[in-house]
Amino acid sequence: MIIREIDLRLPNQLSQMEKLVAALEFFTETCAIPPKPAYRLTLAVDEFVNNAVDYGYGDGRPGEIGVHVRHLGDALELTLTDDGDPFDPFNAPPPDLTGSLEERRIGGLGVHLVRTMADSFAYKREDGRNVVSLRLALGEAPASSAPA
C-alpha cells in the first residue's frame, strides 16, 4: 500500500508542528520513502511552516497553512500554501556562506537549505495564498553538494 496523496491543514501556530511531523513520519514510513528524501520532506515542511508562522502574519491574525504531498513514484511533489502576506522565498539572494566564523551571521539558512536540496522549486501567489511547490526525487540524490 502507498499513500498517493495527503493533504493537511493547520492553523498558523507552532504548537501544531508535533502533529504535523507525526503525519509526515506516518507518510514516509507507510510508503517506505528512503531516508534522504524523507529527511528533505520533513525539513522543507518544517522550515516553510515555521517561516509562514513567524513572518507571514505580521498583525497576528489567525491563518491557515496547507501541506500537500503527492507521491509520484519516482518523486515527491510537495505543495505548501499559506494565507499570510505575499512573500516569494526564492526571490531573495542566497546567504553568503564564504566568510570566516566571525563574519558569518546567525540565521538565514532555512530557505537556502530547502532550495538546495529540492530538485525543483516554484512560487506563485494564487487566490490570496502563497503557493510554494517543491519536487524531491526518490532515487539517487540529484541536488546540491550533498555527501554520498
Add this chain to the structure above:
Amino acid sequence: MIIREIDLRLPNQLSQMEKLVAALEFFTETCAIPPKPAYRLTLAVDEFVNNAVDYGYGDGRPGEIGVHVRHLGDALELTLTDDGDPFDPFNAPPPDLTGSLEERRIGGLGVHLVRTMADSFAYKREDGRNVVSLRLALGEAPASSAPA
C-alpha cells in the same frame, strides 16, 4: 491540524488490510473523528475492499484498489475504486433479515451494513474502474436503526 484528504493505493491482496486499517486509524485519530463515523469508515473500507479482492478479479489478475477519504468538516466523503469486473453493489436486493435462525443464510451482509450506515451512496463505472462513493456524517447519527 486535520488531514483534509488522504488517497491510498493498494494491490488487490488481503495482506494489505493491516496497513490499510492502520492508515485509517491514523486518519481518524489525527482528525479526532467521533467513534461512530470512525467505525463506519473502517467498516465500509473493510467490506468493500474485501469484496473487490474476493469477487472482482475472477481470473486472478493483479489489480489496484483506491481508497480516498475527504474530510469535509461535517462529513466524510469516501471514494472506493477498483479495476475489477464491473459490479454495482447497490443494484442487488437487500438481504432478507426477517426469517428464523434456521432460515437465515450465512453471509451476504457486508453491502447491507455499509449501505444502511452511510448517509448517501452512489456507484458508477468510470475509466474501467468501479467507483463507489459514500458519505458519512460526522454529527448526530443520521442513518439506520442504530441504537443511541
Add this chain to the structure above:
Amino acid sequence: MQIDRFIEQDVIITTVKGRLDSSSSHKLDDFLAEIPAGNNAILLDFAELTYISSAGLRVVLKATKLARSHGVALAICSLVPQVHEVFDVSGFTTLIPIHPDRGAALASFA
C-alpha cells in the same frame, strides 16, 4: 485478536478481545466449531471486542446455528455501542439473545 475460554456457573464463556474481521474471523470460527460435550450453555462475552465486520457476523451466525442444532443455548453479552449497531443493522438482535452484561446473561441461562 485474542480469544479466551473458561467456565463459570456451568456456562462456557468465550471472550474476544480486539478486532474480529476477515483476517481474524477464521480463528474464532475454529474455536467455536466444536460444541462442547455436556450441553453447557455458551456465552460470547464481547466486552473487549472493539470491531466486528460481516466476516465476524458470519462466524457468530454459524456458531449460533450449530448450537441451536445441538439443543445448546447460546447468548451474547456486553456489546460496545458501535458493535451493537452492527448487530442491530444485521437483524441479529432478533435472532440471538443479547444481554447488556455478563451477570444478566448468566441469569438468563439459570
Add this chain to the structure above:
Amino acid sequence: MQIDRFIEQDVIITTVKGRLDSSSSHKLDDFLAEIPAGNNAILLDFAELTYISSAGLRVVLKATKLARSHGVALAICSLVPQVHEVFDVSGFTTLIPIHPDRGAALASFA
C-alpha cells in the same frame, strides 16, 4: 530531544539525542550558553541526533562563535548522513571541525 553532558579526557562532551528543531533548539541554546570555566575544549557528539533544521544550526553557530570568542576549541563528531548533508549545504563543514567519531575528535584536541 535529550541532552547529556559529561567530561572525558578534559573535554566537555555534550550529546544530543533525537530531533533538534525550532521546538527543541532553545533547550540546547540554554545548555550551551555558558562557557565552562577552565578552558576545556567542547565536543558536540551528534551520533544520536536524527534531525536538525536551521533552528538547530542557529544554536550550533552561536555556540561555536561563543567558544571562539573565549578561546575555547569546539568540534562536532559522529553526524549521521542526512544531518551531515545539512551541515554541508550550510557551509558549516568549513567553519567547524567535524570528525567522523568521538575518538578522532578527542585526538584532535590532544
